[in-house]
Amino acid sequence: MDGLLLAGQMLSLTAKVAVAVLLLRAYRISGRTSALHLGLAWLFSAVVVLMDALGHEILVVVFYSVFSAVLFYGSLRFLIEEGQVVLKRPWMWALPPVIGAFYGLLLGNGWESTVGIPYGVSAFYVFLAGVTIASAEGDFPTARRAGIALALFGLHEMDYPVLRDVQWFAPIGFTLGAVLTVLSAYMMARMVLSERFIGTKPTVEVKPGVKLLTRKNYERVVEGLKDYPVLAFLREPTPFPAWTGYMLTAVSGEMRIHPTNLARMSEIVSRYLREASNQDVTGVVVIDGVEFLVTYNGLQPVLKFLATLRDMALVNNALLLVFVEENAWNPKELSMLKRIFAGE
Incomplete structure (x- = not known):
């Protein structure tokens, strides 16, 4: 023995x-x-x-x-x-x-x-x-x-x-x-x-920055990123296998986030961008459904949330793409939104 x-x-x-x-x-x-x-x-x-x-x-x-x-x-x-x-x-x-x-x-x-x-x-x-x-x-x-x-x-x-x-x-x-x-x-x-744990380097090259885009350009923009390890928060299921997508919904389930849980979204983005930076990869974050977030949280909390994501993207040399329905915003709200992405 x-x-x-x-x-x-x-x-x-x-x-x-x-x-x-x-x-x-x-x-x-x-x-x-x-x-x-x-x-x-x-x-x-x-x-x-x-x-x-x-x-x-x-x-x-x-x-x-x-x-x-x-x-x-x-x-x-x-x-x-x-x-x-x-x-x-x-x-x-x-x-x-x-x-x-x-x-x-x-x-x-x-x-x-x-x-x-x-x-x-x-x-x-x-x-x-x-x-x-x-x-x-x-x-x-x-x-x-x-x-x-x-x-x-x-x-x-x-x-x-x-x-x-x-x-x-x-x-x-x-x-x-x-x-x-x-x-x-x-x-x-x-x-x-x-x-899934350590990630892999993508072959597609992207330029870092922060962009506020209209929803009509969504299909054209995301098509060019379909093979990139994008982190996305969407109102529909993830469109591409290469993406890590979370669905914004009040219905609980796997890979779903309640629209009021902005703190969790920030934590996920922060970790993703740190990992991308450590691997010398340009992180790409896509947000689609801002109006839905405003419905649940109000305007000011969502603007602060987007400003935080903007700062994260700039600090980590990443690309942040935020899509909005322009007609859903009044001129004053749209002006505040644009100022965030203009860095004012």
């Missing part, structure tokens, strides 16, 4: 270090902070394996709690980057495993309170991290599979405090843990290496 245990530990260590390297590489390419924190989490998990091999049970609990906390924080950052949640101070949601571990070590009495319960809490947060990643909306199957594998890994880890003394389960638990570790690492690697 000792030889099998050592082989399993080496396999687990190799898988965790490998996926950490891939995640950190994905961070360097895409600039997505979720990749950075997920990569750091797997490095902490590799340290857990080392501490376990050296027999330092207390350090196993400490580093496992840090692993689960950073992993859960990375999963929250992932959903924020995907524009699916808006959280202030998301790191606060990831603190319970670390707090529980140190509370148990400082004030606990006996194995259950110093090791068992903190370990179980940390494993539960690994499970939550998997569920969080798997909940990603839209066409992101690799993320869903990675999340499911991670959730299963967390569920298995939760049985350790209960079944650690059951002799007949030891080889089963050991084998299952090794398989789920490798599976989770493999699926996570698939996720961060996907085009």
